[in-house]
Amino acid sequence: MPVRDRDPGPLTARVAREHHLFAENFKRSLVVAKSAKKKAKTKPKAAAKSHDNGPLAKAAKTPATGSAKHPMPGKDAPFPKENEAQIAVHWKEEDLFFPSAKFIGQANLNDPTFVAQFDEANFPECFRAYADLLDWDHYWHTTLDTSNPPFWKWFVGGKLNACYNCVDRHLAQHKNKAALIFVPEPEHEAAQVITYQELYRRVNETAAMLRDFAGLTAGDRVTIHMPMIPELPITMLACARLGVIHSVVFGGFSGEACGLRAADSGSRVLIYADGYHRNGKWVDHKASADVAVDTAAKEGQHIDKVLIWKRYPRHFRSESPMIMGRDYFVEDILHDYHNHIVEPVSQDADAPLFLMYTSGTTGKPKGCQHRTGGYLAYVAGTSKFYQDIHPTDVYWCMADIGWITGHSYIVYGPLALGATSVLYEGVPQFPDAGRPWRIAERLDVNIFHTSPTAIRMLRKAGGEEPKKYNYHFKHMTTVGEPIEPDVWRWYHEVVGKGEAVIVDTWWQTETGGFLITTKPALDAMKPGSAGPAALGIYPVIWDENGKELKAGAGTAGNICIRNPWPGIMQTIWGSPERFVTQYYKKYCKDPNSKDWRDWPYYAADGAVLPADGYYRILGRVDDVINVAGHRLGTKEVESACLSILDIAEAAVVPAVDEVKGRVPVVYISLKPGITASKQIQDKVTSTIETMIGKIARPKMIHIVPDMPKTRSGKIMRRVLAAISNHMDTGDITTLANPDIVEQIREIVQGRVRTPVQEGPADIKLFGEDA
Ligand code: WTA
Numbered sequence: 001m002p003v004r005d006r007d008p009g010p011l012t013a014r015v016a017r018e019h020h021l022f023a024e025n026f027k028r029s030l031v032v033a034k035s036a037k038k039k040a041k042t043k044p045k046a047a048a049k050s051h052d053n054g055p056l057a058k059a060a061k062t063p064a065t066g067s068a069k070h071p072m073p074g075k076d077a078p079f080p081k082e083n084e085a086q087i088a089v090h091w092k093e094e095d096l097f098f099p100s101a102k103f104i105g106q107a108n109l110n111d112p113t114f115v116a117q118f119d120e121a122n123f124p125e126c127f128r129a130y131a132d133l134l135d136w137d138h139y140w141h142t143t144l145d146t147s148n149p150p151f152w153k154w155f156v157g158g159k160l161n162a163c164y165n166c167v168d169r170h171l172a173q174h175k176n177k178a179a180l181i182f183v184p185e186p187e188h189e190a191a192q193v194i195t196y197q198e199l200y201r202r203v204n205e206t207a208a209m210l211r212d213f214a215g216l217t218a219g220d221r222v223t224i225h226m227p228m229i230p231e232l233p234i235t236m237l238a239c240a241r242l243g244v245i246h247s248v249v250f251g252g253f254s255g256e257a258c259g260l261r262a263a264d265s266g267s268r269v270l271i272y273a274d275g276y277h278r279n280g281k282w283v284d285h286k287a288s289a290d291v292a293v294d295t296a297a298k299e300g301q302h303i304d305k306v307l308i309w310k311r312y313p314r315h316f317r318s319e320s321p322m323i324m325g326r327d328y329f330v331e332d333i334l335h336d337y338h339n340h341i342v343e344p345v346s347q348d349a350d351a352p353l354f355l356m357y358t359s360g361t362t363g364k365p366k367g368c369q370h371r372t373g374g375y376l377a378y379v380a381g382t383s384k385f386y387q388d389i390h391p392t393d394v395y396w397c398m399a400d401i402g403w404i405t406g407h408s409y410i411v412y413g414p415l416a417l418g419a420t421s422v423l424y425e426g427v428p429q430f431p432d433a434g435r436p437w438r439i440a441e442r443l444d445v446n447i448f449h450t451s452p453t454a455i456r457m458l459r460k461a462g463g464e465e466p467k468k469y470n471y472h473f474k475h476m477t478t479v480g481e482p483i484e485p486d487v488w489r490w491y492h493e494v495v496g497k498g499e500a501v502i503v504d505t506w507w508q509t510e511t512g513g514f515l516i517t518t519k520p521a522l523d524a525m526k527p528g529s530a531g532p533a534a535l536g537i538y539p540v541i542w543d544e545n546g547k548e549l550k551a552g553a554g555t556a557g558n559i560c561i562r563n564p565w566p567g568i569m570q571t572i573w574g575s576p577e578r579f580v581t582q583y584y585k586k587y588c589k590d591p592n593s594k595d596w597r598d599w600p601y602y603a604a605d606g607a608v609l610p611a612d613g614y615y616r617i618l619g620r621v622d623d624v625i626n627v628a629g630h631r632l633g634t635k636e637v638e639s640a641c642l643s644i645l646d647i648a649e650a651a652v653v654p655a656v657d658e659v660k661g662r663v664p665v666v667y668i669s670l671k672p673g674i675t676a677s678k679q680i681q682d683k684v685t686s687t688i689e690t691m692i693g694k695i696a697r698p699k700m701i702h703i704v705p706d707m708p709k710t711r712s713g714k715i716m717r718r719v720l721a722a723i724s725n726h727m728d729t730g731d732i733t734t735l736a737n738p739d740i741v742e743q744i745r746e747i748v749q750g751r752v753r754t755p756v757q758e759g760p761a762d763i764k765l766f767g768e769d770a
Helices: 011-038 044-050 055-061 101-106 112-116 125-131 162-166 168-174 196-213 231-242 255-265 287-298 330-337 373-385 404-416 435-443 452-462 485-495 576-583 634-642 678-691 717-724 739-749
Strands: 142-145 153-156 178-183 192-195 221-226 245-250 269-273 275-278 281-284 305-309 327-329 352-358 366-371 394-397 420-424 447-450 475-479 501-505 539-542 557-561 601-608 616-620 624-627 630-633 647-657 661-670 700-703
Touching: 125 142, 125 373, 153 373, 162 168, 162 231, 162 373, 162 404, 168 196, 178 196, 178 435, 192 196, 196 231, 196 330, 221 231, 221 255, 221 287, 231 245, 231 269, 231 352, 231 404, 245 255, 255 287, 255 352, 255 366, 255 678, 269 287, 287 305, 305 330, 327 330, 352 404, 366 373, 373 404, 394 404, 394 435, 404 420, 420 435, 452 485, 452 661, 475 485, 485 501, 576 601, 616 624, 624 647, 624 661, 630 634, 634 647, 634 661, 634 678, 647 717, 661 678, 661 717, 678 700, 700 739, 717 739
Parallel strands: 178 420, 221 245, 221 269, 245 352, 269 305, 305 327, 394 420, 394 447, 447 475, 475 501, 661 700
Antiparallel strands: 142 153, 178 192, 275 281, 352 366, 539 557, 557 601, 601 616, 624 630, 647 661
16 A cells, blocks of 8 residues: 555644634624524625625625636627627526524534635635645645646646545545445335445455456546446446546436447447336346447447446346357456455546546537546535535435536545445436435435426425425535526425525536535525635636626626636547637637636636626526536537438527426428428437437427528527527528528417517527537
């Protein structure tokens, strides 16, 4: 075992200071709690005034941290017209909510002086506090190297192993504490508790298998297409132990989608499970491995081994046959590695830890490459300070590990802190909407993390259910989509029983961890607004001309982050140019500059900043639809449609959905001589499911005679989105074929005109950035 010469950093000193501050905070929190009761109807401004010197007041009044720089105008304008840019003004101001005294007293982050350390003047050294949460084999010499923008290097010279930090180092104190609690979807199946010691054993055996049987070494890529079973994090950690770069593909994606990603990453080993339970049904998953292997082969990538975990030991539950010499059952091979221990491979801080593919503006998903040191430090820090995870907590994030939320906030962040992390196999409403609350009661979950879609769904299916169960959350998270204030209030009052604090965390696959969120013990909560910037993050909102839209401007613009931070992705796997173009080109005024201040990160989200400094995120401004909190590239869906020979043109637009937030609606026009039919519509659905997965299934498919187009032939997707959402189609006189708009409207809405609605900002702007 290598010696870990960990620098104790500033944390030890903080413990003493926190003791002192506890008393102060506690007093203050009593005042806060009292006035929170009194203020039921008070408006935010007045509320902030009433505790002028407290941190809550400060947070509410924090002005936008913006730069005075004026970058070059962007060429494609998502916020082109004054009237569209005014959308944000119509938002009703919400009452503030406050954390309880009890919460503040026990919180990891209740020290305003710690917050002050993250002022811009202390950047980038402030992030030492995050890196000091980890054990380093070798301490770094340079916190941030900006010599090759925007390819930042964090904690340069440092060496560490992510698996060691998430598993081994907890054995001394927490060996027999639950690391993971797996809850199967069938309710009669008992939960499985995996202690840190057991996790250590299983990860080591799996690592030995990957190294010695599959021949994998540091820097190799492996594609993992697995459902929510404990073997998924075990496999990820085993990869991390070896320095093997894992690429987890969401289990709900099709075999073809998995194969394309495997080929892009250059994986020659695939890891699967035979099947899993979902919504009361057994899903035979192994079959998609065969499709994945074939698809990868077509892309020129040979897969030589498929390793298959069985959901039930000794019972293979797939109809798909095993292919000799290619497919192997993990349980058979593991026999040879019983009790094997694999030394964690010490990695450079900047060595890639994993790839996570996500949708963007083109048809090809991008492999976001995350680094070992910076990423792990960032997720450990944000899990500690924003999720408020202590080793004694039982933490449940209901996301899927196949998405970034699961990577950062089920696996790496919580386990780095020695937490107990709950893993649930199935869907929240199975067999009924009381299921999550029964799980919470049974396991004594006290930190809960989910998406607005899940909250809407649970409210719709059983608005009173939480009241029947005796659980108590101290903290809850919402992530992935904007949450309507009304839904937020139900989450707070009913799910959180008025006791839990809520953090509405805004971030992205690319950003590794939270960028905008309230500090749960120090900031007031404002339903529908994500809040102020996270520690060490300096956002700014710019319009298309690079003019800053300051706090209180009342105008929406593009949210950007002016500085690098440890959790930001390193690059797009195999496409460094795309990385620069996609995220940095828009507002970089000098491509030769070596100063990080000239390289703001462009997030492709619209946002507005009221005078109180609480960011409200409006949604994507590019061709991405956020379906139930999952990113869906419209170009990917359109190319799936265009693979059908009868189809001439395809356009995919978002429609508002009461539960899922947004759902995709497909418009197609047919080649000459082809008549519209139900068969073609069915073909569209099945093709999308095969090429992408069921999550991309369209809500509607409209066959139209032609698409609305500009004179240069560009399809005006914004007009189609307006029709699907009963919104104003705007000025269509500049179209090459304005008459088609009314024809399409009739196909979609019927002969009788429906009243035009106002509609949300992201739909008004949809397709403008294309
Ligand atoms: C959206 C998920 C509003 C946003 C972590 C972003 C949000 C995209 C929020 C990233 C939030 C995420 N409020 N919108 N709290 N969090 N989004 O990559 O549009 O799957 O760009 O990462 O989700 O989705 P991704």
